[in-house]
Amino acid sequence: MIKALGYFIEIIKGSIITTRHFVVNMHFHILKVLGFKTKRKGAVTIQYPEQKREIASRHRSLHxxxxxxxxxxxxxxxxxxxxxxxxxxxxxxxxxxxxxxxxxxxxxxxxxxxxxxxxxxxxxxxxxxxxxxxxxxxxxxxxxxxxxxxxxxxxxx
Amino acid sequence: MINIFIDDKPFKVKEGTTVLKAAEEAGIAIPHLCFHSAFPPEGSCRMCLVEIEGLPKLELACSTQVREGMKVSTRSEKVIEARKGVLEFLLAEHPPDCPICDKAGECKLQDYYEEYGLFDNRFRESKEKKQKNVKIGKSLILDQERCILCTRCVRFLRDITKTRELGVFNRGLHSEINTYNGEPVNNNYSGNLAEICPVGAITDSDFRFKTRNWFLKEGESICPLCSRGCNIYIESHKGFARFPVPKRVYRIKSRENHEVNGFWICDLGRYGYSYLDEGRLDKICVNNGKGNLTWQECVVSLTDEIKKLHSAKKASRIALILNLWLSNEELFLIKKIFVDDLGVKNIYFVDSSGGETDDFLLTSERCPNKRGAQEIGYDLKPLDSENLMNKTDLLLIFGMPAYDPNNLAEIKALFENVKTKIYFSSHSDELCSLADIVLPTALIPEKEGSLTNVDGIVQKFLQVLEAPGECRPEWEVFVDLGRELGININYYKQFNTPEVVLKEMRKEISFFENKSE
Amino acid sequence: MNELIIILIKIICALVWFLLLTLYLTWAERKESAVIQDRIGANRASILGIRIIGLFQPFADAIKMIFKEDFTPRFSRRFLHTLAPFLSFFFVAITITAIPFGDVLKIGKQTIKLQILDINVGLLFVLAMLSLGIYGIIVSGWASNNRYALVGGMRGAAQLVSYEVALGLSLVGLIMVFPSLRLSEIVHAQGGLLFGFLPKWGIFLQPLGLLVFFFAALAETKRVPFDLPEGENEIVGFFTEYSGLKWGLFMMTDFMEIIIVSALLTTLFFGGWQVPWLAADGFHFPWGGQWLLPHGIVVLLQVLSFNMKVIFFCWLQILIRWTYPRFRYDQVMDLGWKLLIPLSLVNIIGTGIVMSF
Incomplete structure (x- = not known):
């Protein structure tokens, strides 16, 4: 029973982590939509075909x-x-x-x-x-x- | 027998041998470049230096004879140091050509550098410029920069062929191998020069730049191009996953056998390997309108023909034209089936004598197994078509690889006269369209068996190449035929491999009795 | 005649609401998981270059699913194979009839209940329909004639049957408190106040019941912590042999189950369409103030309140789905039989004891 309680605490912790991510990221997304400039963005995604990541100097590309x-x-x-x-x-x-x-x-x-x-x-x-x-x-x-x-x-x- | 110590281990060796040979027999390799067992020691490369107890300086292992109680060390610090020094001087003038050198991968200098050196060049002087592309023979190209002046080639031409086309010219740094007055190396054994050159100085234009030698698989075989039966290595390439290579066999090398060919093979055998890949027949052709047949169906229909004739007491209307590329076992099986079981008398042989000969290895017989056929008991009759005209219903003919029969018109005329013609051939040629059934056969490197050379030495050969397409070795076909015929079924049932056939031959034919290999 | 038209309109409205929400739940799931994972999520679907944060994505998905080859394996039982997704879909879709979206709407003399059918055993009806959904799963697993699919179907059936018990028992306490099986009555009963200020919602009367119901309902949706019937990395799932629109129906059923579970949670434990302190004529605050509102606004507020609660629980379920790893099969069974069922029994006894005083 105590063991199960321990699990329960961890389960709650896990959902707090995901909720935190959701809330923080949502906050920045909304700020962006409202036109505020923020230091960080809500997502780390690079929108590939339009945005391109710089290729590392050691990258092995076409011969x-x-x-x-x-x-x-x-x-x-x-x-x-x-x-x-x-x-x-x-x-x-x-x-x-x-x-x-x-x-x-x-x-x-x-x-x-x-x-x-x-x-x-x-x-x-x-x-x-x-x-x-x-x-x-x-x-x-x-x-x-x-x-x-x-x-x-x-x-x- | 005397006792010596090599690297502190006692060995018993024959009196009169050299340290290098004694060590080699004991399984201790001493690096050497100029020494070759076929020639007397020269001692020009200095790679084989060893330390001998009691002697003030290092001695050459290749020319020092063993003495009772001699203590040799081949791995001492002093020896290693000396080898490194020798290597460094040899490499001082040797170009770092390995990427484009055909010898790379089987080059002794490269191996020794890997083993002892791996040092950087300490010479600040630039390397001497010499000619890199001298044509010294019909298929030999000399790179004077790569040459380390071991003089193996000079000694080969002096001692073995006695033609002496090459020599060492000039002195010191400027010494070089060259021909006299531009007179090229022109003998039937010139290909051996590229093989004995320890570095890539003499390369073979037949093999030059075609591939790299580490892609090749070495297979032990016997040269079938004359009745000498020289021992050879066939080097073949299996190709790459997506890119098939244009041919299978890239190079023929000699294989040491002192009973037959020593260290050498002739140029005919070395360069005449194109028949292995060119113009091969790899499918059963049926020209009498019976559609596509499998091997089994072909054997069955052949058996039916023979049975029909045999039961009608017309076995004399069967005729065979054999060639001498067939192995001992195949000739034996043919004799068993057709002569002993069926009583066929019309057995003829394709004449393949009368080639050029020399007094060293090459014989005039351009076929490997004439002696074998004689010993098995054939009386090698040449084709007599007059005798066969209107007297033959079934003709079995065995084509020779790359064979251009001078009696083609005769055979054609005979073909028109015979009802059923079965042609066994490894290559597609003119007769293929005339015969009723053409059966593709495997060549000597593609099957197992044994050959009897001109001196009566029976040599086994193993399969080193895959037979292309539907090609099958003849012995398999004859074993099948013997079983199908049903005259002596249990006798043929035992023959699963050519080795079993050879065992049987040893029992039945006294000539083969004492031949072990 | 009039009644029939009203019912038809209600059915159409409810179905449109249900399907639209389902459609956008797929989008919401993608977006929410993306935001949780610091990504952007599907934002490429566009009409004439207009993207609006990927809102057209569900339509793109639907078009893709419709045009995909509807493949029925040669070795499957063709009729059952086709029937199974419809079974699944139907039994979930029909539960919407019993859910009350609001109180009553008065237009002229007509009084329209904002509920398709106010059945007197509404709660039982919903539970029964949800249980029948098992047939869709087990028939699809069986008809696929594929052992992976069959194992998936059997697991699904075992899991659903196990949790059905906990689900039912957890609601017994609730039925004891609000003595009715009629869903509209249960919602009405939650309109009162506890201690003079606290809304008399199920959550305050039946906290343990809520907990058990929530876990059991999560297991009923067969989504991630409880997705053993699918278990893509072990048995591939009961819809292995489905493609195109039939597979889409299974997927939609999944999302519809989320909505139904949310709607049930809302209705049973969170006051349904009730807004705290809002009566039929306006707000009556516990500290004495009141704010009277016209009937239309009140109904609108009620419907809005219901919708917001449902959407919140959908969000919560998606959050849970993207937070936890899958249970092992024995753990799922342990949780159902050894924890949730005893707890629900304790809840019933506790409720009885409290009520007897």
């Missing part, structure tokens, strides 16, 4: 391929990204570059974003800093899966 000074891709097709990718979404094919200092360049570089889990391992693995995930683009939904497969031209821009 991009870096370029050399002459515009060629920096990638040397070491395939470490392919190796490390846990979702097997990267495919690279190499071709022989006439420049013996470069030797290997990607003729095909595909990232299947519909499969990508954005772990960023590929970026960490890249020895040439050729692949980065710092575009800040996070809205690349498409209507078909084929459109989610990004090729060299799409990644390098």
């Amino acid at each position: 991009r391929l870096m370029k050399r000074a002459d515009g060629k891709p920096r990638c040397v097709v070491c395939m470490l990204c392919v190796t490390v990718c846990p979702s097997e979404c990267i495919y690279v094919e190499a071709a022989e570059d006439p420049d013996p200092e470069i030797q290997k360049y990607p003729s095909i570089f595909i990232i299947d974003l519909s499969r990508c889990c954005f772990c960023g391992f590929c970026v960490e693995a890249c020895p040439e800093d050729a692949l980065r995930m710092d575009t800040g683009k996070i809205e690349f939904a498409e209507y078909s899966r084929e459109d989610m497969v990004y090729n060299l031209e799409k990644l390098i821009e």
Whole structure:
């Protein structure tokens, strides 16, 4: 019985907490509707498509391929990204570059974003800093899966 | 036998061996780059330095012979320090090319650096610029910057092929491997150079940049391209989840077997693997209008044909054209079913002799199992179509991989003459549209069995690749056929694997009796 | 003839009130939970770009539900599967007939009772209809032919039957105090004063009864602390196999139950349409003052008072739903059989003892 009473007190406490939240937030909402300026708002919501939150500098967004000074891709097709990718979404094919200092360049570089889990391992693995995930683009939904497969031209821009 | 101590543990070794070999036999790896068991020790890389008690300086393990009571330590601080020093000097001129180097992942220098070094470059001088893309042979590309001058390639061409195309030129910092007067490496064993190079200095243009070697799965097999039966590794790629790779097999490497091929294989076997992926037949084709058939239905209808002829005492109207890519077990099963059970006499063989030969490994027979067929008891008759014309109702023909028969017109004429033609083939070729039923078969790396090489050595091979589509190994088909025919059902019931067939062969054929592997 | 028209108008008005309140209760639930959780809540539904804090949301939801595929699984019992949501809906919707919204409205010579049917066993009628609602749940669970749905339905039936006992017993004390089962009479009886100033509401006469009734009624609505029949993370619930409008009917039934429970609480324990110290001709304050008002205003005040009380209890129930986690099944049964029923019995005995003096 005493135990049940203890529960009862906790139940009351819980409802006091939610009621407090309700009353305080309602207070600020009403002040806002009435046109008063307040230090804080009634809700922490960010109204997404109109308001956008600033992306953190470490955020892993859409991939991009870096370029050399002459515009060629920096990638040397070491395939470490392919190796490390846990979702097997990267495919690279190499071709022989006439420049013996470069030797290997990607003729095909595909990232299947519909499969990508954005772990960023590929970026960490890249020895040439050729692949980065710092575009800040996070809205690349498409209507078909084929459109989610990004090729060299799409990644390098 | 003498006693030595390696890392304070006593071992008994043969007199006259070197410290390196003794240690290797004892299971202690001593790092080495220039040493290769096929050649006498050179001692140019200095990686195998070990400490021997009583000697003032570190000694080369690859060239020091063992003595009674010798005490070797391979892990002492001094040795490790020396290895680090050697590595640092080797890497002073070695470019950090690993991301684009085909050897990365199987490079000894890389492994040793990982094991002993992981130090930063202390040299402030820039690395020497050398040529990075020298074509030194029909499929060999030399990167002089990556070369550590172990001279394995020079020694291979000097000692094994005796053609001596490569040499070391200039001195000191400027020494480099090159060809004499631009004369390229041109022999049938040049592919071995890329394999024995401990770093990525010599790369193979056939494999160059195609993939990275850690994606490849290594499978032990036997080269079927000539009757030598060289031991090989087949390296295949299983592809990625969403992106299939264009082919399965990327590279053939030699497998050490001193009874057959030593350390080497020829270029024909090394580069002639495209037949494994190109032009494969992976579906049963039925051209006589019976619609789509499964393997079981095909075997049943074939059995019915044979039974009809057999019960009408017309077994002589069955003819077989075999090839010599069939394994010992398959040839044995064919002999059991067609010769012993049915009494078929018209068995002919596709002639595949007359290829180029050299006096090292390559033989003139472009098929792996001629000796096996002889030992099983066939008298390798070449096709005699005159003899078959108007005398044949059922013809079973076995196509060879990538085989372009020079008697195609003869076979075609024979085909028009024969009522039922069953074609077993691994590849789709011209005959596929002419035969009544075309049955896809597995190639040697896709099945199990054994082959008898030109010297009479029986070698087993295991399945290393998945058979594509509906392809089935022939031995399975013949076991099914033997069971379906019902002449000697219990005999065929025991054959679940080729190994059981081989066991039976050992009982029945004296040649195979003492052949263990 | 006249009577019939009046009753029809009353039915239509009551149903419109009931359904509108239900519709906006869904909106209120979303908004209230949002405010409790420092969010904004649904505010996107708009007509021609006009949003007005998401007030069109219920219509958007309704349109979505209507146009969703009405899927009946192949393995279900088709007729019962279709019947179940209507059963549920009907038995809750019909209870509104007995609820008094106000006293009487006099238009000319006509005296209209602001209640659809003033049945002499009104209270029993409401309780009976609410109990019959169990059929909707158990039939839906059975007809779905899905073991999760069946377990949900059985749990629902067990829970409702258990709490039905406590619910009924908790009201016995009340019936003893206001000796009638006619709801309008119970409300009238609460118009008096205690000790000369306190309204003679059920809450002051039957505090323990109120407590038991409130908990039991919460359990009857099968919402969060007591939502075992649904229990989305364990058994998925009796309406697993429902979609579209049929599922919508179950959802609406849930919200209508909240309103009915609130209306019952108001009627039985909080004076129904009574406003403290307001008589038929105006306010008569206990300290002696009075403020006379015309009949129309008084009726309006009464109806308003009833509505405000109902809305307050709806708010309270939503608050409770967004505050507490779900009970375990054995805890629910313990609470019903071992606490609420003994308490209600104690209440009856206590009430009897007090009344006998």
